[in-house]
Amino acid sequence: MAKLRQRVGGFIPWAVLVILILVLPDLTRPTVATEVWVFAVLALAFNLLLGYTGLLSFGQATFFGTGAYTAGLLLIHQRVHPLAALAAAALAGGLVAAVIGYLCIRRIGLYFIMLTFAFNLMAYFIVYQASSITGGVDGLPGVPRPPVNLYVLTWDIRSGIAYYLFVSLIFLLCAIALKKVVDSPFGLVLQAIRENEARAAALGYNTAAFKRVAFIISGAFSGLAGALYGMLFGIVPIDTIYWVTSGNVVFMTLIGGTTSFFGPIVGAVFFIWLAETVSVRWERWPLIVGLVFVFVIFFFRGGFVEVWHRAYGLLARLTQRGQPKYGHSKD
Amino acid sequence: MDNLATTVAIQFFNGLVIGMIYALIGIGLTLILGLLDIPNFAHGALYALGAYLLLQLVGVTGSFWLGMLVAPVIVFTVSVILERFMIRPLYPAGSNYVLLFTFAVSVIVQELIIILWGPVGFSILPPQALAGSVDLGPFSYPRYHLFVMIASLAVILGLWLMLERTRYGAIMRAGIENKTMVSALGIDIYRLFTVGFGLGASLAALAGVLIAPIRGLMPYMGVDILPFAFVVVAVGGLGNVIGAIAAGLIIGVTQSLTTQFWPQGSTITIFGVMAIILLTRPQGLFGAR
Secondary structure: OOOOOOOOOHHHHHHHHHHHHHHHHHOOOOHHHHHHHHHHHHHHHHHHHHHHHOOOOOHHHHHHHHHHHHHHHHHHHHHHOOHHHHHHHHHHHHHHHHHHHHHHHOOHHHHHHHHHHHHHHHHHHHHHHHHHHHHHHHHHEEEOOOOEEEOOEEOOOOHHHHHHHHHHHHHHHHHHHHHHHHHHHHHHHHHHHHHOOHHHHHHHOOHHHHHHHHHHHHHHHHHHHHHHHHHHHHHEEEEHHHHHHHHHHHHHHHHHOOOOOOHHHHHHHHHHHHHHHHHHOOOOOOHHHHHHHHHHHHHHHHHHHHHHHHHHHHHHHOOOOOOOOOOOOOO | OHHHHHHHHHHHHHHHHHHHHHHHHHHHHHHHHHHHHHOOOOOOHHHHHHHHHHHHHHHOOOOHHHHHHHHHHHHHHHHHHHHHHHHHHHHHHHHHHHHHHHHHHHHHHHHHHHHHHHHOOOOOOOOOHHHHEOOOOOOOOHHHHHHHHHHHHHHHHHHHHHHHHHHHHHHHHHHHHOOOHHHOOOOOHHHHHHHHHHHHHHHHHHHHHHHHHHHOOOOOHHHHHHHHHHHHHHHHHHOHHHHHHHHHHHHHHHHHHHHOOHHHHHHHHHHHHHHHHHHHHOOOOOOOO
C-alpha cells in the first residue's frame, strides 16, 4: 500500500507539469510560455551539477550559447532537419563541456567556480571576435524553423503555438531523461560525491570521472536548450553565451530549490515571469532583477521548495489536529 | 634599433603596465577569496566604480591626485558597509548565497553606472605632471604609463610588507590559513573579514583609477576585467601576493604581445596559457593547495 502511494505520489509532479504546459499559453504570450520551458531544460541540466553533484558551475551559458550557435548556423546554412539541429547542439554542448570540464574539474570548490566563469568569458570573446561567422555583438539573425519531417507526418512548427507544443514535448522528454539519470546508480554516485567526495572515493569510485561525465551530460542538455532558444526567436543573441545568463541560471535554480528535482522548473517559471514583467517597462530592467535577487537571497532563501514544504506541513498539521501522530506531544 | 624590436619593446612595456593592473585586481580578489571563501563577482564592478568616482571627483574638484586618493577610500567605505550589513548575515546560509549576492551587486552597480553616467564611454586625461613621454633611449614611452607601473608596484610592495611584517598582516595571513584556529585565539574573525573585503575592494578601485587615463571608461569595463582577475588568482595561487604579481605580468605581457601580432587571438591566447598552467600545475604557479 505504501509502495503504491509512493508510486502514485511520484506521478503527481508530472501531472502538474502537464497541466501547467496546457494552461500556460492561456496565461501569457506563446513566446514567453515557450521561453519558460527552454529555461526549464537549462535549469534542470544545471541542477544535475549543483543540486546532485554539488558542483557550482558559473559558466552554463557556455554550453547554452554553443548549442544555440551550432543549431543556428546549421539551420541557416545547411537547412538541416530541426531534430538534427537539436542533436548537433547537444553534441556540441557536450563536447565543449568535455574539454572545459576536463580542465576545470582539476580544481575544486572556489577555483572550479572561477574557472568555469573564466571559460565562459573566453567563449563569449570568441563569439564576439568571430563576427563574420557569428554576427558578433548583433547576434546571429535569420534562424529558420523548418517543419519537423517524421516520414509519415510533417509537423509545421512555424506558428507560435505549434512551436510551443514542440518545445514542451522536448522539455518533457529531457525532464524524463534527466530524472532517469539522477535515479540511476550513476546518479546515486553523483549524490554520494555531493555528500562526501572523500568517502565516495574511498569506496572505489573515480569521482573525477563521474564529475566529468555529469558535466558532459549537463553541457549536452544545456546545448539542446540553447538550440530551442535560437529557434524560438529566429535569432541567436550574443546574450545566450554571456556570463549574466550563467548567473541567471544559478539564480533560478537556487530560488526554485536545488534539493528537489522539480525545484529548478519552478525557478525558471518565476525568473521568466519576472524578466518579462520588468523588461517591457524599463530599459534598465537588470537593475530591478538584481534588486529582486537581493530580496530573494535575504528573505526567500530556501526557494519555492521550502515554501511548498512549509505549506504542506501546515496543511498536514491542520488536517491532523486533535489526533497527534507521535506520542510525545505535549498537549 | 629596428622597427620590429622597438614595437616589441613598447608592447612588452604596455604588457607590464596592464600586468600590474591585473596584479592589483588579482591581489584584492585573492585576499577576499582567501579570507571570506567567496569568489567576489562584484570585484569588476568595484573596479569600474573606482574609475567612475575618479571621473566625478576630477569633474568636481579639478584635481586628479585628490580623485586618485579619495575614490578608493569611498569604495573602501562602501564595501565595508556592504560586507558588515549585507554579506555577514549571509555567512550562515552558505557560500552559494554569498556568491549569488555578489553577482547581484555586480549587476546593480553596473546598471547604476549606466543610469548615473550614461551608456557611452568617457576618456580622462592624466594629470599635467604626468603628461607627455619620457625618452628611454631607443624609444620614448608615455610618462603616465611608467607612473602606473611604479605606483602599483609601490602599493603592492606596501601591502606585502603589511602582510609579512606587521602583526595585523600576520593575523590576516593566519585568517587565510586557518579561520577556526584564529577565532579560537580570541581574534574577531568577522572584523578581519570586513577589513579584508574593504581592502580587497579598494585595491580593485585603485586599479580602476589607474587604468582610467589609459583605457578610458566604459560601463562594461568591470565585467570585461573580471575574467582576467579570476585567471590571475587561479594561476597565481590562493592568497599568494607573489603569485598574483607573476600571473598578472605573464597575462599582461602575453596579451600585449599577441595584440600586436594576432589581435583577434589575444584573449584566447591568455586562456590557452591558463589551460596549460592548469594542466601542468593544477595548484597554480605558486599555490600550495
